Amino acid sequence: xxxxxxxxxxxxxxxxxxxxxxxxxxxxxxxxxxxxxxxxxxxxxxxxxxxxxxxxxxxxxxxxxxxxxxxxxxxxxxxxxxxxxxxxxxxxxxxxxxxxxxxxxxxxxxxxxxxxxxxxxxxxxxxxxxxxxxxxxxxxxxxxxxxxxxxxxxxxxxxxxxxxxxxxxxxxxxxxxxxxxxxxx
Numbered sequence: 001x002x003x004x005x006x007x008x009x010x011x012x013x014x015x016x017x018x019x020x021x022x023x024x025x026x027x028x029x030x031x032x033x034x035x036x037x038x039x040x041x042x043x044x045x046x047x048x049x050x051x052x053x054x055x056x057x058x059x060x061x062x063x064x065x066x067x068x069x070x071x072x073x074x075x076x077x078x079x080x081x082x083x084x085x086x087x088x089x090x091x092x093x094x095x096x097x098x099x100x101x102x103x104x105x106x107x108x109x110x111x112x113x114x115x116x117x118x119x120x121x122x123x124x125x126x127x128x129x130x131x132x133x134x135x136x137x138x139x140x141x142x143x144x145x146x147x148x149x150x151x152x153x154x155x156x157x158x159x160x161x162x163x164x165x166x167x168x169x170x171x172x173x174x175x176x177x178x179x180x181x182x183x184x185x
Contacts, residue, residue: 011051015090018051018075026050026080049077052113054094059128059137061099061106061151076111076181086178091117093175095128097137101151110182112137114175121147126177131161132170137177147171 011018020028026048053075076094083089097110106112106126114128121127121142129136129149138149138159146167149159161171 009053012053012090017048017080048080050080050083050089051075051077052083052089052092052094054096054111057095057135058098059095059112059135061097061102061108061137061153078113086113087115087176088117091115091175092178097180101153101156102137103153105152106137106180107182110180112177112181113179115178116175118176119173121173122176128174128177130172130174135174140173 010016011021016029017026020026054073056073078089080089083092086092092113092115094111094113097106097112098108100108112126112128121140123141124139126137127140129138129140129147136149138151141148141150145162145164147161147163149161151158161167163171
């Protein structure tokens with residue numbers, strides 16, 4: 001018996017479709033985003049699933065999360081055609097959110113899908129970002145020499161980060177948020 005975490009790790013490191021490795025169905029390799037040819041007929045692709053790994057790290061919707069481990073704790077399966085429309089499935093990861101700064105849009109313990117290949121800031125979009133040693137989920141605006149991180153919750157004022165000098169080395173865009181999901185208790 002092969003542990004699912006091993007399949008996901010192997011798929012992420014080799015670019016092989018985790019669904020193909022685990023079940024033997026669908027294309028062995030996922031196409032790059034924007035590649036011309038689909039690996040299967042449209043009817044077959046609609047049922048093809050790709051497992052996106054769920055990172056142990058948590059994004060903060062609040063004061064910053066120091067849980068930044070790259071380890072994985074399972075994953076969720078998405079339709080491959082959905083993922084390809086959003087970006088490159090090989091660059092995607094899922095992360096849980098901690099905190100209430102993005103309420104009512106994103107709640108504590110929600111899961112978000114990130115494309116780590118989409119790091120160029122489009123103003124007003126949701127991104128996972130890192131500053132100093134913490135990681136956050138925020139709406140981001142880029143201004144000359146700085147970025148402004150916005151929360152959905154009005155109790156949290158915007159945070160302006162100076163990107164000149166040492167600030168540029170401490171700020172990073174982890175990826176753009178493409179989707180969010182919630183489990184009800």
